Amino acid sequence: xxxxxxxxxxxxxxxxxxxxxxxxxxxxxxxxxxxxxxxxxxxxxxxxxxxxxxxxxxxxxxxxxxxxxxxxxxxxxxxxxxxxxxxxxxxxxxxxxxxxxxxxxxxxxxxxxxxxxxxxxxxxxxxxxxxxxxxxxxxxxxxxxxxxxxxxxxxxxxxxxxxxxxxxxxxxxxxxxxxxxxxxxxxxxxxxxxxxxxxxxxxxxxxxxxxxxxxxxxxxxxxxxxxxxxxxxxxxxxxxxxxxxxxxxxxxxxxxxxxxxxxxxxxxxxxxxxxxxxxx
Amino acid sequence: xxxxxxxxxxxxxxxxxxxxxxxxxxxxxxxxxxxxxxxxxxxxxxxxxxxxxxxxxxxxxxxxxxxxxxxxxxxxxxxxxxxxxxxxxxxxxxxxxxxxxxxxxxxxxxxxxxxxxxxxxxxxxxxxxxxxxxxxxxxxxxxxxxxxxxxxxxxxxxxxxxxxxxxxxxxxxxxxxxxxxxxxxxxxxxxxxxxxxxxxxxxxxxxxxxxxxxxxxxxxxxxxxxxxxxxxxxxxxxxxxxxxxxxxxxxxxxxxxxxxxxxxxxxxxxxxxxxxxxxxxxxxxxxxxxxxxxxxxxxxxxxxxxxxxxxxxxxx
Ligand SMILES: [Mg+2]
Numbered sequence: 001x002x003x004x005x006x007x008x009x010x011x012x013x014x015x016x017x018x019x020x021x022x023x024x025x026x027x028x029x030x031x032x033x034x035x036x037x038x039x040x041x042x043x044x045x046x047x048x049x050x051x052x053x054x055x056x057x058x059x060x061x062x063x064x065x066x067x068x069x070x071x072x073x074x075x076x077x078x079x080x081x082x083x084x085x086x087x088x089x090x091x092x093x094x095x096x097x098x099x100x101x102x103x104x105x106x107x108x109x110x111x112x113x114x115x116x117x118x119x120x121x122x123x124x125x126x127x128x129x130x131x132x133x134x135x136x137x138x139x140x141x142x143x144x145x146x147x148x149x150x151x152x153x154x155x156x157x158x159x160x161x162x163x164x165x166x167x168x169x170x171x172x173x174x175x176x177x178x179x180x181x182x183x184x185x186x187x188x189x190x191x192x193x194x195x196x197x198x199x200x201x202x203x204x205x206x207x208x209x210x211x212x213x214x215x216x217x218x219x220x221x222x223x224x225x226x227x228x229x230x231x232x233x234x235x236x237x238x239x240x241x242x243x244x245x246x247x248x249x250x251x252x253x254x255x256x257x258x259x260x261x262x263x264x265x266x267x268x269x270x271x272x273x274x275x276x277x278x279x280x
Numbered sequence: 281x282x283x284x285x286x287x288x289x290x291x292x293x294x295x296x297x298x299x300x301x302x303x304x305x306x307x308x309x310x311x312x313x314x315x316x317x318x319x320x321x322x323x324x325x326x327x328x329x330x331x332x333x334x335x336x337x338x339x340x341x342x343x344x345x346x347x348x349x350x351x352x353x354x355x356x357x358x359x360x361x362x363x364x365x366x367x368x369x370x371x372x373x374x375x376x377x378x379x380x381x382x383x384x385x386x387x388x389x390x391x392x393x394x395x396x397x398x399x400x401x402x403x404x405x406x407x408x409x410x411x412x413x414x415x416x417x418x419x420x421x422x423x424x425x426x427x428x429x430x431x432x433x434x435x436x437x438x439x440x441x442x443x444x445x446x447x448x449x450x451x452x453x454x455x456x457x458x459x460x461x462x463x464x465x466x467x468x469x470x471x472x473x474x475x476x477x478x479x480x481x482x483x484x485x486x487x488x489x490x491x492x493x494x495x496x497x498x499x500x501x502x503x504x505x506x507x508x509x510x511x512x513x514x515x516x517x518x519x520x521x522x523x524x525x526x527x528x529x530x531x532x533x534x535x536x537x538x539x540x541x542x543x544x545x546x547x548x549x550x551x552x553x554x555x556x557x558x559x560x561x562x563x564x565x566x567x568x569x570x571x572x573x574x575x576x577x578x579x580x581x582x583x584x585x586x587x588x589x590x591x592x593x594x595x596x
Contacts, residue, residue, distance in 0.1 A: 057353060104380060110351065112380040115371055121341045122376055125348015125356075128333060132309075132354075152372075155341035162336075 001044050004278030006211050009079070010040050011271045014240045015264055016085075017071040022260050024091040026100060030237040030250040032072035034175040034208075035142060038233055039076045041214040042140060051081045054108060060137045061126050063111050065119020066144035066173060067101040068252075074098060074106070082108035117150025119143065120170060124160050127168040127228075138221065140169045146178030149187050154199070157228075161200025166222035170201075170230045173208065175237035179251045192232060201230045208233030241266055284452035284485060290428040291389055291448045295320035297432045298357060302328050308436065309333060309354040313342040319359040319389050339364045343372035343384070350382040355436050361395070362388025362404035362445045370410060377441045378416040385435040391421070391445035392481065392532030393561070393574045405561050407445060409537025412510050417441040418463060419510040421481030421531075424454045427507045430461035438463075445481070447532070449571050452485045454505065466513035468520075472500030475589045476524035478517060480506045480539045483530040483559075486575065489582030494589055501589070509539050514546045521547050526555040526592045530580060532571075535560040555592045559585065 013036050021027030043049070048060045064073050071091070078085040083106065090096035097105035101114025111122050119141045127139040143153065160168050172192070180186050189195070196203045202223035206213050214233070221229045237251075238244030241263040255263060287293075302308040302324065311333045316325050325332045333349070335341045339360055346358035358365070365388050366373065377384045388407060395402035411419050420435075420442065422428040428446055435442050454469055461467070469484070470491050477487035484505045491501035502524055504516060521527055527547075529540035540558030547553070559579055567577045575581045579588055 111347075111382075112375060115375050117340075118344055118372065118376055121344025121372070122348040122351070124341070125345040125350070126352050127348075128345065129349050129352030129354055132330070133352075152340040152344065155335070155338035156344065158338070159335045159341055159345060163333075 003211055004274060006040060006044055007274045007278070008271060009044060010037050010211065011240070011267050011274065013040060013072070013075045013079070015267050016075045018255060018260060018263050020075065020088045020091050021071055022255055023089060024093070025254055026092040027071045027254065028068040028252050029254065030177070030244060030247070031066065031069040031144065031173070033239050033241065033244060034235045034237045035066070035069050035173045036072045037209045037211060038142060038171055038173065038214060039072050041211060041218060043076050043080055045215050046218045047140065048137065051107065054082070058135065058137070061110060061123070061139045063119045063123050063141045064102055064113055065141050066116070066147055067113030070100060070102050073102055077106070077108040080108070116144065116147040117152040120153050120156035123168055124156050124165065127160070127165040128163060130167050131163070131165065136167070138167050138169060140171065142171050142173060144178070145172055145174045145176060145183050145189060146186065148172070148189050157196070157199040157201065160228040164226035165228045166224070166226050168228040169221050170228070172230065172232050173235050174232050175235040177237040177246065177248045179248065181248050196230045200227060202227040203230050203232060205232045205234065208235035209239055240270065284454065284488065287425040287451050287453045289448050289450050290422055290425060290446035291320050293425045293428045294387065294432055294446065295324065297429045299324050299327060301433065301436055302331055305355065305436070306331065307353065307355050309349055309356050311335060311342055311346045311349065311356060311358045313337055313339050313360045315360045315389070318361055319387070321359060339368040340372050343369040343386070344376050346384045347372070347376035347380060347382040350384045357385045357387055359387040359389060361402065362391035362407050363395070363402050366404060366407035366410055373411070374414050378414050381416060381440060383439050384441055385438070386441070386443040388443060388445035390448045392447060393571050394447035394449065396569050396571050396574045399568050400566050403566055404445070405534040405566065408509055408533050408539070411443050412537060412542065417443055417510070418508060420444045420508050422446050422507050423481060423484035423505045424451050426453065426455045426459060427461060427505065431507065434461070434463060447482045447571060449482070451482055454484050454488050461507070464508045464511045464513055466504050466506045466516040468502060468504050470501060470503040472502045473523050474499045474525050474593065475501040476520045476527040477501055477503045477530060477585070478506055478520065478527060478539065478543055479503065479530040480509055481532050483532050483580055486580055486582050486585055487530050490585035490589065493582055493586040497590070499589065499593065506539060509542065512542050512546060517543050517546050518550050518552060521552045521554050525596060526589065528557045528559055528585065528588060528592065530585065531560045532580070533560050534563060536563060555596060557588055557592055559588065
């Protein structure tokens with residue numbers, strides 16, 4: 001898939017997730033916009049996970065530990081053909097499997113998340129099983145930066161390093177915000193890189209909205225043999241819509257009719273720019 | 281008084297059974313949280329090092345890692361003292377195991393007041409109540425070596441989560457050689473129609489000994505081992521209530537939220553009423569001491585159970 005196609009997808013995914021959040025009158029707007037480029041690159045350029053091989057353990061794994069950004073995951077899974085996109089019209093509706101956090105009832109989801117600080121331990125288990133069975137598939141998880149305050153993450157970080165799980169890749173959606181405000185004001189996690197290094201992980205930074213940089217860094221794992229890899233993806237919460245960016249009140253705010261119209265207009269303008277910039 | 285034939289600690293039987301099974305089935309994996317000694321799993325680690333994962337003193341991680349291994353097709357036993365396993369990692373049990381439906385076998389060692397002298401931190405008197413309130417997990421409290429062995433064999437093949445809790449004291453045999461162990465199927469160990477003892481785990485021995493004491497007083501007792509507390513064998517409880525004059529439930533757990541209340545709710549909703557007593561640990565600052573000393577304090581020894589039965593019978 002060309003860079004232009006992937007960048008177009010990023011914008012279209014944003015339009016869709018905002019539309020479904022509006023339709024459901026519920027959702028995690030800021031975080032979904034923050035991590036959508038990461039999911040885009042993972043599913044369209046990196047992961048060996050398809051609707052065809054999903055029931056076969058012989059594939060890569062992706063676990064979204066920051067489960068609240070589920071709308072980003074759902075629009076990507078729909079685009080990849082895991083389920084008809086029209087299913088998302090039932091998002092958060094009574095009796096729907098498309099609940100406000102990922103569940104295995106939705107095709108393409110392999111672990112139920114939503115409570116924070118759970119995904120990494122689960123991925124350590126998956127990565128250990130891969131090693132035990134001498135398989136070469138990779139296990140990826142997406143963590144929120146606010147989520148890192150959950151102590152269970154640090155238990156999992158220790159185990160991953162102890163077992164030298166170089167098939168495990170954690171990506172931090174480092175948007176520096178959480179529901180209450182700036183993470184540095186809520187409970188500072190800095191210096192993050194040093195903390196991961198001290199726990200025995202190999203660390204790289206990336207612009208979490210730069211498709212090519214994300215592709216490059218994700219293609220270069222493991223960064224070191226016998227060490228798990230962590231990518232600190234510098235992101236902007238609400239990325240792509242001017243009035244949502246860097247505003248913690250949009251953590252789970254649903255756009256009004258007028259806000260949705262303006263957001264779609266901004267994203268359509270961005271789409272025109274992508275088309276103008278890439279002639280491939 | 282008749283004696284019961286003495287056996288090993290259920291903990292030891294668990295360990296021996298698991299080693300036997302794991303030698304034949306390489307997909308069996310044990311995960312420990314610095315608990316291999318407490319779980320009698322040092323020989324497992326020595327004989328089958330590739331089938332053991334150690335996460336250190338980190339019970340939340342223990343359960344999360346176990347869920348991931350199970351999702352990848354391993355038959356995973358997460359082994360840790362019941363007190364930590366079912367409290368520290370309750371959210372991992374709820375979400376990563378039960379809600380996500382990864383078939384982890386959670387093994388709560390030295391459950392109840394097995395670590396009696398170590399104090400409340402090490403008692404697990406909440407575990408059955410806590411896990412009963414979580415969807416998609418079976419709860420088993422084996423009474424003796426036979427039930428322990430059978431429950432571990434059963435757990436290996438289970439496709440959904442299960443919690444098995446037992447103690448560390450050498451425990452007497454309660455079953456005849458022809459006993460049959462099935463998930464959710466209570467076992468009638470002794471027949472009688474005056475008193476019904478409905479017991480789970482290591483209180484079954486005390487109930488059976490109480491029945492022997494009561495026999496000398498001309499009182500006949502039915503003793504039922506409800507090894508599976510969830511799903512409860514409601515049919516057996518109702519049938520027993522119809523047959524006997526009084527019912528006493530016995531459990532090594534707080535009197536709230538465990539076997540006794542489960543039976544009471546079942547009987548009430550079936551419209552069945554009989555003199556009924558829930559024996560277990562009272563809601564108070566728990567006494568310390570050996571398991572049997574604590575049983576005595578809370579009316580859970582054979583002598584105390586037979587006294588309770590006589591008192592309840594006297595009020596009919
Ligand atoms: Mg954040």
